[in-house]
Amino acid sequence: MTTTISSSPALLAVDGLGIQVNGRHLLRDIAFTLQPGEALALVGESGAGKSLLAQAIMGNLPPALKATGSITIEGTTTRADDAAARRALWGRRLALLPQEPSLALNPLTRLAPQLAEVHALLHGQGWPQAKGLAQAQLAAAGLGEATQHYPWQLSGGMAQRAVAAITLAGGAQVLMVDEPTKGLDAHWRDRTIDLFRGVLAAGGCLLTITHDLAVAQALGGKVIVLREGQVVEHGDIATVATRPSHPFTRQLLAADPARWDAFAAPTPGDTVVRARGIAKSYGGRSLFAAMDLDLHAGERIAVQGPSGTGKSTLGNVLLGLLVPDTGSVQRAPQLRPHAFQKLYQDPVSSFAPHASLAQSLRDAARLHGHAWAAVLQRLQQLRIPESLLARRPEQVSGGELQRIALARVLLAQPALLFADEPTSRLDPITQQEALGVLLAAVRETGAALMLVTHDEHIAAAVGTRTLDFSANARAAMPRAPAAAGVLHNAAP
Structure with a gap:
């Protein structure tokens, strides 16, 4: 059923929105209104239902979930469970930048044609003009050299920027x-925030799901704090951030990584990996060159730098997943x-898509000789209920899946763990807990840890040494790293 209310100035109004599965409430009685130029941030614990709320508004909830309440878009009201009624709005008037870029991009189509399709199909541009617009917009997103790449050839941050460009091109x-902003360095995080400010300045409205309270504050407007599917606090973001009224909001703010104390430094042990003169190029571009690096048992190296500069590639070389172009x-x-x-x-891409999470974990436990009870104990440490394990990977939140992936990799008791943005989908409270579990595990086994993070x-707080991939660091620092302190890769 659709009702038109022409007098309503709101772009988006949500009233009494709830989501249930098998009689269990995942979201309860969510209500808010967004006028032109208004922003609303949704923050809260991982798995609280934030992404489900956005999917319910779009009308693309998984079939097993039932939505209740109503959605009003530009004066037209539909039942929340009438997904078909909003499908015609997709891209043109209603758009969602999803949490997982790997699931949003077509893996078999190069990047520029995917963006050009938006201009051709939504805006009626001729194909030559659509291609030109796509090239220009990707270049503005720092992807000018990647326009003919397939999605699987992009770094996580590059894929994030690509999906943002495609989503914004519709003009909804x-x-x-x-x-x-997950997986983005500070430069591209700020650029992305500016793009969203442009949407607001043009008269649009913005609903942002984020664990990064700094992003919410930069966008301004209102905030809703969710816990266990219910609103525990709402109001102006500046007021809530400085004078929170609910204990959970205060706990969320107190857990901001900027307030963390440094984790205790370990005593380095024997050499686990020794790299000499390693270099790697991709697509004709040097990622790193003539790098020497020693990794010792027990030490923790933080890896930082802009998106697409070779951080993940270095990990793949050290782990033996890629062969270096030169060196050993x-x-x-x-x-x-x-x-x-x-x-x-x-x-998402690291789990078998059609196997239950329980099956994936049981396979890993069997391979590494662990009892199932030990797996459940680790999951309990990470606040993952056993009931989630009956689901497939796409049926849990990104933060829940990230913690399950952490539990699985620790079953191997690695001597070297390369953790690539392992907490990027987690709220600050869960970030701190998950990293505490990770560091306790590597301390217990004496593993070396390389932690990639843009934070x-x-x-x-975590690193005892830092490997910096920024251009200034690469240009200024020597080729061979010191035995301790700050490591730097050499300039190409």
């Missing part, structure tokens, strides 16, 4: 963005075959 006035990598010969592990930036505060 009602824009929802789900964790839009030696791994301690006494280590087990599974001693080198990677915690992937995109957790300078997490890097400072």
